[in-house]
Amino acid sequence: MSAPVSNGDEPRWIRDGIALWLSEIRLLFVTIWTFISAPRRFGAEWASGKLVAMNPVGVVLASATVLLPADYGLQRLLRWDQRPNISIAIELARASRPYLLSALLGLLIHLALRLLGSRRMLSTTIGILFYVTVWSWAAWCVGLVVCYFAGLGSAVPTLMAGATLLWAALALDGAHRVRWYWCLGLLIVVGFGLIQLINLMQRYAGLS
DSSP, X not given: OOOOOOGGGSOOHHHHHHHHHHHHHHHHHHHHHXXXXXXXXXXXXXXXXXXXXXXXXXXXXXXXXHHHXXXXXXXXXXXXXXXXXXXHHHHHHHHHHHHHHHHHHHHHHHHHHHXXXXXXXXXXXXXXXXXXXXXXXXXXXXXXXXXXXXXXXXXXHHHHHHHTHHHHHHHHHHHHOOOHHHHHHHHHHHHHHHHHHHHXXXXXXXXX
16 A cells, blocks of 8 residues: 655646646747847857757747648638648648758758858757748748738738748848858748759659
């Protein structure tokens, strides 16, 4: 027979779980707001370890629970997405495309930044692009909302998502100390090429 346990020793798992959840939510919003409001400072302080921010993968996973259904739901409401129901594997493959692009883009951008004098790690570059991808996805969804109420075309969310490249350039500037306009040029040129390549591969695999 087990020994009696006093009330002071009982696990307060509900209270602790709620406290942990609230702490993570607070850190998520602080991370996103700091990145949006001061991308260059965010990049510099996060890369140097001076800024406490949520892990990039954590931001991706947490935001996807909101952005993924918002994206697909709004496109359905706008009647832009008329595809029949498809398997979850294909949906997950489509949802992972921006992050696959971020990882590949980060690799190529990092090589160029190293040639321009940066000594940061590859993980820093990819992490910043993960943060940017979440911000870009959120901007895309806001653009969809604008289209729904204003009756505008797909150019609006595309332009809003594309504008977040400036945040990416400024954050990379802060992290790597390479002028933001060089970073922006690399993002546009390399990013466009990778998008075309990934779209081609997805069409070939039947995932488009």
